[in-house]
Amino acid sequence: MELDAQVGVVGIGTMGSMALWQLASQGASVIGFEQFRVGHELGAGVGEARQFRSNYLEHDVREIMLQAEAGYRELEQVSGLPLLTMTGGLTIGPADSPLISELVKRILDAGDDPVFLNHKEMAERFPQHELDEDDIVVWNENSGFVRPENTIAAAILTARAAGAEIVEGCEITDIEEHPDHVLLRSADRVWRVRRVVLTAGPWIWRVLPKTVVPGGDLGRLLLTWFPSKDHELFSPDHFPTFTRYAFGTTLYGLPSLWSGTVRVGFAGPRSRFSDPDELNRIIVPQNEIDTIQGLVARLIPDLFPIVVRTGTHLDAYTPDGQPLIGPLDSSGNIIAAAGFSGRGFKMAPVIGKILAELAVEGASRTDLFRWRPRRFEES
Numbered sequence: 043m044e045l046d047a048q049v050g051v052v053g054i055g056t057m058g059s060m061a062l063w064q065l066a067s068q069g070a071s072v073i074g075f076e077q078f079r080v081g082h083e084l085g086a087g088v089g090e091a092r093q094f095r096s097n098y099l100e101h102d103v104r105e106i107m108l109q110a111e112a113g114y115r116e117l118e119q120v121s122g123l124p125l126l127t128m129t130g131g132l133t134i135g136p137a138d139s140p141l142i143s144e145l146v147k148r149i150l151d152a153g154d155d156p157v158f159l160n161h162k163e164m165a166e167r168f169p170q171h172e173l174d175e176d177d178i179v180v181w182n183e184n185s186g187f188v189r190p191e192n193t194i195a196a197a198i199l200t201a202r203a204a205g206a207e208i209v210e211g212c213e214i215t216d217i218e219e220h221p222d223h224v225l226l227r228s229a230d231r232v233w234r235v236r237r238v239v240l241t242a243g244p245w246i247w248r249v250l251p252k253t254v255v256p257g258g259d260l261g262r263l264l265l266t267w268f269p270s271k272d273h274e275l276f277s278p279d280h281f282p283t284f285t286r287y288a289f290g291t292t293l294y295g296l297p298s299l300w301s302g303t304v305r306v307g308f309a310g311p312r313s314r315f316s317d318p319d320e321l322n323r324i325i326v327p328q329n330e331i332d333t334i335q336g337l338v339a340r341l342i343p344d345l346f347p348i349v350v351r352t353g354t355h356l357d358a359y360t361p362d363g364q365p366l367i368g369p370l371d372s373s374g375n376i377i378a379a380a381g382f383s384g385r386g387f388k389m390a391p392v393i394g395k396i397l398a399e400l401a402v403e404g405a406s407r408t409d410l411f412r413w414r415p416r417r418f419e420e421s
């Protein structure tokens with residue numbers, strides 16, 4: 043029986059582009075399917091920068107994060123595109139705040155020593171942050187940011203150069219499994235492949251049967267940019283990524299990468315959606331703008347407290363906040379990587395490697411047991 047390719051990858055965004063790169067560079071014949079054009083603006087991997095940290099707070103992905111920097115450096119080298127910038131990272135908040143107490147506990151549990159910066163050191167090194175008297179600052183050397191658009195472009199260019207084919211403007215609407223092959227259908231064609239990797243991001247709930255993850259949904263993530271009073275002060279050399287607990291909420295921010303504006307956002311209650319078409323990407327609720335502007339005015343006085351640019355995006359969320367990674371059933375012919383719940387980008391090169399291993403060798407990995415896609419049906 044003739045196959046169109048050994049592996050078909052459905053969805054060429056963050057994880058799909060990484061899988062494609064890994065598969066093609068290992069010599070597998072692979073076809074990627076992207077419903078829009080590659081590099082489109084509607085996916086989860088857009089917005090200029092993503093926080094990258096081997097943070098003790100995200101202890102559940104620490105094993106993966108140990109390999110992530112090497113993965114990004116390898117992709118930078120083969121593609122020639124700048125992807126990862128290490129700036130160090132600040133975590134700021136009162137000692138008894140959930141953010142700081144949890145972080146310090148995790149660092150100590152790991153047998154490490156937290157690195158604190160006192161208020162004098164902060165005033166000398168990072169005067170951009172207006173601290174409250176009871177604020178504590180923890181420094182994390184292994185933090186920085188990744189450029190999402192460059193990353194996806196780098197993986198696609200490298201995959202294509204290694205022989206991967208990508209069909210753009212092609213939505214896969216049906217996936218039919220047979221013992222030794224899988225049929226992928228679009229509106230006007232059928233492809234036959236040995237195995238399929240499902241990396242449909244916020245569209246995953248359209249292609250994965252609803253019963254697999256009851257309660258799986260989408261979360262809206264709002265990005266907001268502020269103009270700075272001094273561009274240099276907020277450049278990557280002077281303004282590390284930060285997470286801060288203040289006034290009962292968590293803020294995060296990244297250095298200025300474009301046009302003198304600085305991205306600062308806050309993690310409010312998550313707006314939930316069941317399908318990407320429900321999202322209004324243009325109108326941002328005024329109360330959210332008011333909240334973030336108020337926080338910036340009080341905490342980062344060298345920014346003008348007015349939002350000059352926004353981005354409204356989605357990621358797929360699972361009920362336990364952990365991704366779905368692995369075969370959908372014992373045949374191992376359909377492998378999912380989805381539901382990254384607002385925190386998958388930093389891990390992307392490692393996920394690509396895992397997907398290639400599962401798709402080429404049909405391997406099973408015990409370390410992925412906790413992320414098995416069918417875990418919700420068992421409980």
Ligand SMILES: Cc1cc2nc3c(=O)[nH]c(=O)nc-3n(C[C@H](O)[C@H](O)[C@H](O)COP(=O)(O)OP(=O)(O)OC[C@H]3O[C@@H](n4cnc5c(N)ncnc54)[C@H](O)[C@@H]3O)c2cc1C
Binds near residue numbers: 088
């Ligand atoms: C605003 C925002 C900020 C974030 N910040 C961080 C951060 O700081 N650090 C971090 O680590 N993570 C962060 N994340 C999370 C991270 O970006 C996502 O977890 C990750 O990008 C998800 O990748 P994905 O491949 O699942 O989805 P996508 O990148 O969206 O890829 C899915 C692709 O599949 C295509 N597709 C879907 N269905 C089909 C179909 N049927 N046929 C063909 N093509 C299809 C889509 O068009 C899309 O291109 C953030 C996410 C957002 C939205």
